[in-house]
Every structure is written in C-alpha cells, then in structure tokens.
Amino acid sequence: MADFDIAIAGAGAVGMSCALWVQMRGHKVLLMDPEPPGSGTSYGNACTLATYACLPVNDPSVLTSLPQLMFSRDSPLSLSYAHALRNPRWMLSFLANCRAAPSRRIAGHLADLLAHADAGINPLIEAAGAQDLVVERGQLSVWSTGKAAKAAAAGLERRRALGVPWREVDPEEALEMEPGLHLPVKRAVHFHAARHLRDPLEFITRMHRAFADLGGTTLRAKAETVRASDTGVELQAGGQSLTAGHAVIASGAFSTQIKGAGTQKLPLGTERGYHVMYESEGHRVTRPVGWGEAGFYAVPHAKGLRLTGTVEIAALDAPANPRRLDYLVRKGAEMLGSLPDPDSDWLGYRPTMPDSLPVIGRSPQSDRVIHAFGHQHIGLTLGGITGRLVADLAEGRQPNVDLAPFAADRAFA
Known part of the structure; x- marks a missing residue:
C-alpha cells in the first residue's frame, strides 16, 4: 500500500491550492517543499485575483x-x-x-480558464477562514x-x-x-x-493550516525524482523514499528540475x-x-x-x-x-511557457503524474481552479474544463 494517495511537489499558491482541494476530498496527501508554504514567488505578487487577465x-x-x-x-x-x-x-x-492569430487564440484559452477561477478559489477561501482577507x-x-x-x-x-x-x-x-x-x-x-487579497502570504498560511487540520502531511524537502509505474509513483525527497498513488508537480519555475516527472524537456x-x-x-x-x-x-x-x-x-x-x-x-x-x-x-x-499558457494535465509519460505549473502572472488567480482540476484528474473524473490547450505535449509555437 502506498504511503500517500497524492504527493504534491510545491507549496506556492498553486501547489497549496492543489493540496487543500485534494485533502478536502478526503485523500491522504503529502505536500513537499524545502521552504515554508507561500514564501517563494507567491509571496511577492500583486495580491490581485485578476479574473480579467486573459x-x-x-x-x-x-x-x-x-x-x-x-x-x-x-x-x-x-x-x-x-x-x-x-x-x-x-x-x-x-x-x-x-x-496576431496565436495571441488571440491564447487569450481565448486563458479567458475560458479564468471564467472558472472564482469557483476554484472561493471554496478555498471559505475552508481557510480567509474571508477577511x-x-x-x-x-x-x-x-x-x-x-x-x-x-x-x-x-x-x-x-x-x-x-x-x-x-x-x-x-x-x-x-x-x-x-x-x-x-x-x-x-x-x-x-x-x-x-484582491490584503495579504497573499497570510492566505496561503491559512490554507496550509486548514490542510493540516484536515490531516494533511507536510515535508520540508525538495522533491528530487519521480518514478512512475502502473500502480503508483515512488518519490525521492530530502533523502527519503516515499510512495503515492499520484504525484503532482506544482513547483513553479523549478518544476523542470524534478527528474522523471516528464518536465525536464519542456520549454x-x-x-x-x-x-x-x-x-x-x-x-x-x-x-x-x-x-x-x-x-x-x-x-x-x-x-x-x-x-x-x-x-x-x-x-x-x-x-x-x-x-x-x-x-x-x-x-x-x-x-x-x-x-x-x-x-x-x-x-x-x-x-x-512561451505561449503564456499553464501546463495542467497528466504527464505524457504516465497518468500517475499530474502537471500543474507555468501560470506566469496569474498563479494566485488560477491556483484554485487548477487545484480543483488536479483533484478531478487524480480521482479519474472528467474535468469540466477542456485541458487540451494546457497539455504538456502541445505545440508551443
């Protein structure tokens, strides 16, 4: 039996949102990051839930x-x-x-995803008790x-x-x-x-608290390697070997540094x-x-x-x-x-990514590995809906958003 149902690499706005979504669904979840949740790129953003940023x-x-x-x-x-x-x-x-033509196409895909942003983040705001922010x-x-x-x-x-x-x-x-x-x-x-949020770091901190209260586990270590099989994944992190049913790669700009995750050759x-x-x-x-x-x-x-x-x-x-x-x-x-x-x-x-679209979906190398990174300027805005989509994929559900434009193996030009 695997140590965890789902292991998530990255505790920024996107990774933390993924962790809380799957934990709220009742899974046994591991969150991995060498730094405290929200202390990286998510710490310094413009605080805006920018649903207009298509x-x-x-x-x-x-x-x-x-x-x-x-x-x-x-x-x-x-x-x-x-x-x-x-x-x-x-x-x-x-x-x-x-x-002109690619730019219009990209804007359409971003608008489609942003149309679901509030529905993705509002349950997290409630779960974190962050309405005052x-x-x-x-x-x-x-x-x-x-x-x-x-x-x-x-x-x-x-x-x-x-x-x-x-x-x-x-x-x-x-x-x-x-x-x-x-x-x-x-x-x-x-x-x-x-x-907008009065303090994005405080929001992510409260999400992490809610995650822990629901039984989530946090490991202060960097995910280094992922090895997928038909039945699950084996991960190396902080000198430990761990197993999970699925691995989620949500390490932002560092996502290509995780060996075996199907990310290393992505632009x-x-x-x-x-x-x-x-x-x-x-x-x-x-x-x-x-x-x-x-x-x-x-x-x-x-x-x-x-x-x-x-x-x-x-x-x-x-x-x-x-x-x-x-x-x-x-x-x-x-x-x-x-x-x-x-x-x-x-x-x-x-x-x-060079087309300004995030990578959201299963890795081409294994359905056991799910990608969730590349959100450029709008990771705080899109973190919630990304987390909900990741939860659907891990549970084998059909997402209500077409993920083809965000696939890792799409054409980038």
Whole structure:
C-alpha cells in the first residue's frame, strides 16, 4: 500500500491550492517543499485575483515595439542577452506567439480558464477562514498618454468579447476613486468584478493550516525524482523514499528540475518580477492600480504599499537586477508623488511557457503524474481552479474544463 494517495511537489499558491482541494476530498496527501508554504514567488505578487487577465504577454505590440522595450530606460521589460542566446527555443517560440492569430487564440484559452477561477478559489477561501482577507473594490487600470490610451482599445475590446466585464471611467472619476494618483490620466478602466487579497502570504498560511487540520502531511524537502509505474509513483525527497498513488508537480519555475516527472524537456522559462514595499504608505491607493505604460501595479497590502511588476527575462540563478528596483522606485514616485525610501524589496520567478499558457494535465509519460505549473502572472488567480482540476484528474473524473490547450505535449509555437 502506498504511503500517500497524492504527493504534491510545491507549496506556492498553486501547489497549496492543489493540496487543500485534494485533502478536502478526503485523500491522504503529502505536500513537499524545502521552504515554508507561500514564501517563494507567491509571496511577492500583486495580491490581485485578476479574473480579467486573459491577454497574454505575447501581444503583437511586443513585435512592433521590441527595440523600445529592450533599450529604453523607461521600459517595463528587461532582457538578459546572454540568457536569450542560451535559450533560443524559448525566445523564438515566445516571439512566434506574439503574432496576431496565436495571441488571440491564447487569450481565448486563458479567458475560458479564468471564467472558472472564482469557483476554484472561493471554496478555498471559505475552508481557510480567509474571508477577511478578500477586498471587493475591483482593479483600476490607467494610461497617462493619449497614444497609450488609444493603443489599449483593441485589448479592452478583446477582453469584452471574451466575457470580461469592465467599465470606462472618465479621468475625473478615476482621480476621485484614487485621489493619491499624481499621473495625468488620459484613460481609465475599472475591472469591477476583480478582487484582491490584503495579504497573499497570510492566505496561503491559512490554507496550509486548514490542510493540516484536515490531516494533511507536510515535508520540508525538495522533491528530487519521480518514478512512475502502473500502480503508483515512488518519490525521492530530502533523502527519503516515499510512495503515492499520484504525484503532482506544482513547483513553479523549478518544476523542470524534478527528474522523471516528464518536465525536464519542456520549454519552461522565467519572467522575473520585483516589488518594493513602503510600510507607512498603505493609504496611497485603496485597490490595485495598474499603470499601463509602466507595466506595474500599486497595491494596498496589509503591511503597507507594494509596487510590483515589470518583466525581466533572465536566468533563475542570476543575481537581482538593481536597475529593475530603481525603475519601480522612480516610476512609483511619478505615479503617486514623493515616497520615502522603500523598507524592503523582493525578486520572484514567474514560471512561464512561451505561449503564456499553464501546463495542467497528466504527464505524457504516465497518468500517475499530474502537471500543474507555468501560470506566469496569474498563479494566485488560477491556483484554485487548477487545484480543483488536479483533484478531478487524480480521482479519474472528467474535468469540466477542456485541458487540451494546457497539455504538456502541445505545440508551443
């Protein structure tokens, strides 16, 4: 008999959601991670349950604006050329998916999955007793130049066509909603159905507590190898050998490092993201506010103001880039006026496939191994529905979401 019904590698937003979902279904579950739950990439996110975020980073504007994005001091994108040369497959596939037709297809798949996001995460919020962490004030996006405001129109209409609700807000109302803004607002849109969490780490901590209360087991160790058979899987983690009926790979950007899981040859890249925190400035905004041109969010966090976002394409083990932090500090002052020196900063690793779609489904190598990673900017948003889908797969149920677009063996360009 196996030691566990299901073993889950990774205790970030996605892995923790998977663990709590299958534990709520009555299974004997093992959660493995060398670090405390939620302390990795999930710790530093924009706090937003971004059900509107169906437009991929792969956008045709990337192709037309690539020189400016790569070389401008005010670009929200940073690229390590050495890393790009070492990973041409990912880079070329990413750019191929920036063409109009693939970008539209990707947006449709993300919208289909995001339509189930609330149904996936709401039971976890209830199980974790985290209702007090949820704020229903929507998300405000602003553009500060006429050119950018006009360029945003196509994407907004695509969202509307895909079922994402939003309403136009005139500049005066935007400044009434968020009087802390110091930008010249040329256009503003309120995604009124969005929510945010006052503290994502606290949410994941409470999910872990609920998981443990229901009988879940946690092992502070890294899953190193998986060996699947017709009857189950054998795992090596922290010098221990364990058995389970199924293994779930939910280790984010580190998922390809687990041998035997069917992940090692996948083109999993990393969009490195940064944040800076101002402990005394939490009053500056009352909901997540995204500045379109600058590519980042100002977020009210339980512990202050968080400025977070931008994209850096670089290696997992590359040192933090101080220019990215300087960018957030400088643009944050443009957005909100004078700010003190930040109290802390952070670097995280968004796991991203070159088509911006997560990998959710059974491994091509074995039905006993289930993949759940690659959620790029929206792991917090999609963690709940991913967990529910993983529970269905482990139980042999037919998921109510078509998982073909998220299969590990799909074409990536």
